[in-house]
Amino acid sequence: MLTDAEKDAIRHHYQAIGKSLPGFRPRSAQRQMLACVAQAFARSKVREGDALPEREGESIVVVEGPTGVGKSLAYLLAGCVMAKSRGKKLVISSATIALQEQLVNRDLPFVLQHSELDASFALAKGRGRYLCPYRLYQHTAESAQAELLAPDPSMLLWNHKPEKRELEQLKRMADAFYYRRWDGDRDAFDESVEDRLWSRVTNDRHGCLKSACPNRSECPFYLARDQLDTVDIVVSNHDLLLADAAMGGGVILPPPIDTFYCIDEAHQLAKKAINQFAADHNVQQTLWWLDKLDATVGRCEGLIGRAELLVPQALDAATGCAQALGELAQILTPIERLLPSSQEAEPTWLLDNGELPEALAGVAANLNVSAATLLKQLNAVQDALTEARRDKSDQGALIDQLASELGFFIARAEPFAAVWALMCSVPPEGAPPIAKWITTRNNSNNRRDWQVSASPVSAAADLANSLWRQAAGALLTSATLRSLGSFDLLLAQTGLKWLGQTECVALESPFDFQRQGELYLPAMLASPKDAPAHTAEIAKLLPTLIDPQAPLGTLVLFTSRRQMQEVFDSLGEPLSACILVQGSLPKSVLLARHAERLAQQQASVIFGLDSFAEGLDLPGEACVQVILAKLPFAMPDDPVGLTLSQWIESRGGNPFIEITVPEASIKLIQAVGRLIRTESDYGRVTILDNRLLRQAYGKKLLAALPPFRRL
Structure with a gap:
């Protein structure tokens, strides 16, 4: 229940905006939205012990707010007051980075300035938007210039000899970061950086050395993530929100149990969630990196503990994957609907109702087991390398290089395993199927290749389990959420139809x-x-x-x-x-x-x-x-x-x-x-x-x- 103190606080801050802005006119729909958000968050159940409370949507509200209502002011004000009062974080998610920046650069400063609210905020971005100092310094150190042309796995990201202008830009980036003229945020650099060059100086969670990194203290990503722990409001986007939820929550963003979410442009959430849970891989590309894997894993053998166990198991799993992919290629080669034709540039075989034909079932089962085993073993080798670095500081540079190379393979093994897990999954009776399809592609050498893809056709169950039943509370809003005058489509696509106490509100437009x-x-x-x-x-x-x-x-x-x-x-x-x-x-x-x-x-x-x-x-x-x-x-x-x-x-x-x-x-x-x-x-x-x-x-x-x- 909303307390009197919370009601008074919301009323005071809303009135402060009116006093601060000449010509400000309170809008009835805006006040209604303020009340809806505050009341929903006030119904949030408190955790008792370690178990999550049973949630039925009592702290979730869906608000369609037509243009002109002033949605952002309403949810920022109500959400911030309730989060501070209830000891929660407020996470605001928009559809794009552009909308994120609008919230951070315009809407939030405006509300905080005129409402007398005392709150701090930060913008959350994915790791790929930040510089990896370790990789940048490797590429710009005098002794490391030749490594730009080294035959390491990440050379796949460079399909050309680095040009002089690229090397010069790397040097400018290093100088700007070293002398603190730049914070390492790609969007804040005063030059445009091409994707292929940026890929050399950023990192992903697989290649990151984490606490073992010698540049951890100045890492822009970790500094930004650490800042999220100290602020009241985190501004995210849907892709980052869904990625965090898919990893269990609390990895990048605050834990859902401690978070009130305000999800703007919510009509885009379901489709983005489907994309988040989909996976694909190319057969020939996968065979290529599996072939390169032996050298990297073999070099780890003399550095890690339990090498006599981990390394052979990883290599055996890689061999099993390669053999199964060879069998898959033999099966796919003669299939008529996958043969190149003048009518269809990239022929696609869609498996009817997501059901595996008998010809594919056996090899799919083998790939599911071998890919999952490979991913598990590569992660075990990566963990062993992290442990080895603590004990073998004299070989730190070599271990770091191997860890980075291994991260390259793990980043590819993960979607490889995810595809075959989805390909072999059988949804419960009555549930929607998994879409499964294979597309003929020509690779860079003009050789015939196949892309194997799988995706849920609905993200409803994933959203319900990974987000709505975990979150302390949530608002979903947009100017258009109803379809044919009803919220039914949105509730079905987002999984909220299973949380019967979810409240839905359609606000009146201020326009005549x-x-x-x-x-x-x-x-x-x-x-x-x-x-x-x-x-x-x-x-x-x-x-x-x-x-x-x-x-x-x-x-x-x-x-x-x-x-x-x-x-x-x-x-x-x-x-x-x-x-x-x-x-x-x-x-x-x-x-x-x-x-x-x-x-x-x-x-x-x-x-x-x-x-x-x-x-x-x-x-x-x-x-x-x-x-x-x-x-x-x-x-x-x-x-x-x-x-x-x-x-x-x-x-x-x-x-x-x-x-x-x-x-x-x-x-x-x-x-x-x-x-x-x-x-x-x-x-x-x-x-x-x-x-x-x-x-x-x-x-x-x-x-x-x-x-x-x-x-």
């Missing part, structure tokens, strides 16, 4: 849609299913919808690049001269050009695709008309989507009605949401798809849209 906007549905003759006719009709209609003489902004959204280009090519002057096509310029340049045209009292039209339908902010006359070429149906053509559709059909369901239409509803609302961004915006949404009026699902899609005036 009846006054500010209108929805126009022209009587289209051509169906979008007849692509040529539909494209021709759009090209004929656009000049009647857009005035090239009016200094106003228009956003035209397409679901396919081909149709977008064909429509543009069909338009004549003067309209075509007003159009900026996505992809013709970098996004930032295109938007700047759009603003310049409007400032010069010229018309400006943006042709965009799916990525411009979400997150694009064009307030005022920068966008007074949004035109949608057709409904944003995403028919499943990827292995994960196809496997899910097969499963739904096998249970007597209709994947189009159960998945495609609900997901299209969310995308449609997001696209329409580009029009009204402030209380003074106005304009029209035009949808050039007759299925809205002719198909039964069209009424449901229309009912979920904002209540514009209908034309």
Whole structure:
């Protein structure tokens, strides 16, 4: 239950913002969200002893907060007060690093400055965003320059002889870090660093020497992670949050049991979680590093204890993996659907319903056991090297090099083992299957190779077990969370449907849609299913919808690049001269050009695709008309989507009605949401798809849209 002290604190800090900012107007929806977050976190169960409390979603709230509500202020204020009061950390997760930086550089400083809240915060990033001083110094020491060309395993990351400019940039990075002009954060370096060069001076958890590293005290990653322990608020992103949860929680971010989560842009969480739990590997590439493994593991033999046991077991496991992969290649070579063809650049064999055919079952079982054994043995050798470094300081440099090389192999053995664990997994009865597929690829030597992939089709169970049942409390929020007016799709995809006490709240929009906007549905003759006719009709209609003489902004959204280009090519002057096509310029340049045209009292039209339908902010006359070429149906053509559709059909369901239409509803609302961004915006949404009026699902899609005036 929310205490009086907590209520008073939230009220005081909210009022302080009002007093500090002239013109600040409290919003009823914002106050409602403040209360929802605070009350949910107040229902968090306290751990008794070592056992986790049984959680049924009582401290989880899902809040759909339309644009203009002021969501970030609400969850930052309520979340911070409740976290400090209850002795928890507040972890805020956004969809991208860009949104992270917006929170850190703008939203959080604003709230703390004007609310009189006393709180500290830090930005959490993955290890790959930070410099590894040990690796950098190795590459820039005078005696180590030749090592840049050494035939070590990580040479796979360099497919060329290092150029002079790259060596010079490494030297500038080393000087800047050594003299403390740079903190080792890639995003803070004053030069752009190419990925292939950055890969030489960063590290992953497998190659990191951890406490044995001679540069541990100045390591940017560990300094940043140590800082997370001292602050009240940690700003993360979904990928980092999910990676931490997959490792058991508390590895990078604070432990879930001690954390209140505020997950912004929560509509992206489920798909990101599926990607997090997927795995793949290439057969020939795997055989390549298995062949190189012998030399590295063999060099460890004279340095580690129990070498007579660990080294032979690791090598035996590697041999077993190589033999099984050879058998796999023999099985895959004659399979007709995997043979290269002119129709399909990379032929793919999708295993029906995720079931292994008899031809694959035996070799898959062998690979599952041998890959898991190999990973276990390599980790044991790595641990033994760590122990050896404490006792053999005179050979520290050699041990460090071997540990780094071994980390390279462990980083590849991990997804290798994960693929075959998924390939051999059989979900419980009634649960969705695992998507399993094999794709023919040509490697760098133009030799035929195969990529073996596996992925859950739903992350619901993983999220429920690794996050929701572990966390002290959680808020999931976004401007669009409901599909067809219901939270059911989100709850199913995130696993919250199994936590029956989860609260769902849809806040009212602060905008007067009846006054500010209108929805126009022209009587289209051509169906979008007849692509040529539909494209021709759009090209004929656009000049009647857009005035090239009016200094106003228009956003035209397409679901396919081909149709977008064909429509543009069909338009004549003067309209075509007003159009900026996505992809013709970098996004930032295109938007700047759009603003310049409007400032010069010229018309400006943006042709965009799916990525411009979400997150694009064009307030005022920068966008007074949004035109949608057709409904944003995403028919499943990827292995994960196809496997899910097969499963739904096998249970007597209709994947189009159960998945495609609900997901299209969310995308449609997001696209329409580009029009009204402030209380003074106005304009029209035009949808050039007759299925809205002719198909039964069209009424449901229309009912979920904002209540514009209908034309």
